[in-house]
Amino acid sequence: MHSIETLLNKLQSPKKIWVTTHYKPDGDAVGSVMALCLYLKKKGHEVYPVFPNEIPYFLDWIPGLEHALNFEAEPKLVEQKLQQCDLICCLDFNDISRVKYLEPLLAAAQQEKLLIDHHMYATPVFEYSLSDEHKSSTCELVYDFINLDKGNALIDTDIAACLYTGAMTDSGSFRFPSTSASLHRMIADLMDKGLKHSPIHEKVYDSWTEQRMRFVGYVLKDKMEIIKDCQAGLICLSQKDLDDYQLNSSDTEGLVNYPLSIEGILFSTLIIERKDGVKLSFRSKGNVDVNFFARQYFNGGGHFNASGGQSSQSFTETILCFKQKLYEFHAPNKQLKK
Numbered sequence: 001m002h003s004i005e006t007l008l009n010k011l012q013s014p015k016k017i018w019v020t021t022h023y024k025p026d027g028d029a030v031g032s033v034m035a036l037c038l039y040l041k042k043k044g045h046e047v048y049p050v051f052p053n054e055i056p057y058f059l060d061w062i063p064g065l066e067h068a069l070n071f072e073a074e075p076k077l078v079e080q081k082l083q084q085c086d087l088i089c090c091l092d093f094n095d096i097s098r099v100k101y102l103e104p105l106l107a108a109a110q111q112e113k114l115l116i117d118h119h120m121y122a123t124p125v126f127e128y129s130l131s132d133e134h135k136s137s138t139c140e141l142v143y144d145f146i147n148l149d150k151g152n153a154l155i156d157t158d159i160a161a162c163l164y165t166g167a168m169t170d171s172g173s174f175r176f177p178s179t180s181a182s183l184h185r186m187i188a189d190l191m192d193k194g195l196k197h198s199p200i201h202e203k204v205y206d207s208w209t210e211q212r213m214r215f216v217g218y219v220l221k222d223k224m225e226i227i228k229d230c231q232a233g234l235i236c237l238s239q240k241d242l243d244d245y246q247l248n249s250s251d252t253e254g255l256v257n258y259p260l261s262i263e264g265i266l267f268s269t270l271i272i273e274r275k276d277g278v279k280l281s282f283r284s285k286g287n288v289d290v291n292f293f294a295r296q297y298f299n300g301g302g303h304f305n306a307s308g309g310q311s312s313q314s315f316t317e318t319i320l321c322f323k324q325k326l327y328e329f330h331a332p333n334k335q336l337k338k
């Protein structure tokens with residue numbers, strides 16, 4: 001591992017830089033990739049923002065996306081740009097398997113790699129790393145990167161909008177414990193630079209279809225199970241549930257948070273049957289380590305209070321297995337400590 005300063009020195013001359021993030025990119029993934037790309041472009045570099053698959057509709061307004069590549073749509077072009085580049089930047093993930101179908105290309109690439117990320121347990125495959133699990137978001141770390149590069153004055157309203165989007169979405173609109181005084185100072189700086197925050201919140205959170213809203217009603221009424229013994233909430237959605245409401249894959253975003261709004265519920269899980277396998281999302285409050293749970297039982301990871309994983313078993317078997325593990329996990333804790 002080399003120091004970030006060594007990299008910043010190398011970046012004094014123009015480079016070709018390929019930047020990517022995890023599969024099914026969220027607000028922090030898209031915001032951090034585009035903020036870094038817009039900044040590096042202003043510094044005179046050639047940049048190739050690459051997403052492993054499509055971007056959710058509520059993020060399609062993010063500045064600079066017209067120049068971004070989608071690996072599923074244009075695999076050859078993505079590969080060609082990867083071969084041409086001098087540096088690879090990996091944002092908002094630290095385990096190469098999270099880029100899914102892009103993994104073989106990325107793993108084989110010989111160029112130096114920079115990691116900018118806030119997940120736990122980074123794999124040691126990066127030459128440079130700006131990684132801090134205590135930060136709210138990768139966007140907060142991209143802001144730190146820009147400041148380390150003494151580039152704060154280059155932050156314009158487009159870069160500010162990208163950074164704000166990731167910080168807002170990953171911090172639950174600035175309410176999760178990862179929201180720090182320094183994050184608020186970053187937001188104040190972005191507002192001083194002309195950031196308009198309200199339209200961003202509206203574009204991300206007030207752009208639902210009627211179908212999506214009705215689906216949430218159905219889920220909360222008929223699909224949410226409360227397992228009082230384990231202070232847990234569980235929502236399981238089959239492929240048929242999704243098809244019946246003609247949802248797209250980003251319409252289930254945020255569902256996992258609802259059970260945590262019930263007093264006494266400290267552990268929430270969403271299990272979804274998707275065409276490419278069964279996906280699990282975990283959220284918790286306080287001392288409940290869902291990162292451990294995701295890594296131990298569902299080949300996953302993430303953060304202490306927000307993690308994800310997957311299962312190669314059927315949907316029904318996964319639910320049974322999950323419940324068994326939940327009781328095992330809960331037993332030594334007796335009462336999950338907040």
Ligand code: 5GP
Nearest residue numbers: 095281282300301302303306307308309310
């Ligand atoms: P979500 O539940 O929203 O998909 O993900 C919650 C958090 O866990 C995110 O920070 C995400 O990056 C991480 N995460 C989700 N799925 C996986 C996974 O399969 N493996 C790992 N290592 N992290 C995951």
Ligand code: MN
Nearest residue numbers: 028092138170
């Ligand atoms: Mn993130």
